[in-house]
Amino acid sequence: MAVKRHASRCKDRNEKTAARIVFSQETGDENEEAGRHGTSRQRTFEMTFNRLILALLTALSLSSLVPPAHAQSGASPRFLGTWTVVAGNSGGKCQITLMSRQRAGHLAARAVSCRGPLARVSGWAHWRNGFTLLDREGRQIASLSPARGIMTGRLPDGSLVIMRPGAGRRTDATQAPAAGRNAHRP
Structure with a gap:
């Protein structure tokens, strides 16, 4: 069935x-x-x-x-010019000149008589109250901040970098602009 x-x-x-x-x-x-x-x-x-x-x-x-994050359209005049490196594996009288013109996507810079990582400086960018030094590929070499008329920062290996304004530069030009309403009060 x-x-x-x-x-x-x-x-x-x-x-x-x-x-x-x-x-x-x-x-x-x-x-x-x-x-x-x-x-x-x-x-x-x-x-x-x-x-x-x-x-x-x-x-x-x-x-x-899209331009890289470090590319700037204008350079702050308070950082332009020649800086003398007094510490930071420079190995002698190292000078770094920050320029207002663009090169390879960032502001141009030139290192003279520098050794170590600072010898590769070819550009710079604004960073917080200071600036960052860059190599040809735009990689960060050091970031520096203003402190009492000089710029201080660290290299990737942790060593200290101190830069003083070169000849003809005012030391007060490195101070960060004051913020707030009462910033210009004596």
Whole structure:
């Protein structure tokens, strides 16, 4: 009895499947449906791939358009000019000149008679109340802050850097501008 029921169910399923195939062939729906699914999958893949490529290209183009964080449009006149390095592995009379012109995405600087990391100085950028000395690739060499008429900071190895204003520079020019409403009161 159970075998007859099973055979009857299989026969019914086969007839229904055969009827679907015949109907689909007559209307052409089966071929269209199969083609639609294949095309749909292909379109989905292409769209995903295209979106990925578009996102990557957008990210690359935006990263090349955005200037580095250290690039400045204008140099603070209180830091421009020649500075004499009195400490910081300079190995002699090391002078660093900070300039207002741009070079390689940052403000230009020149190191003369310097040794160690300071010999690689080729640029600078504003940093907090002071400035950061940069190499050709824009990597930080030292960040200096004003303190009592001089600039002090540290090299990557932790050694102290002290820079004094060069000839013709005022020592009060290195002081950070006073903040607040009463800053100019005597």
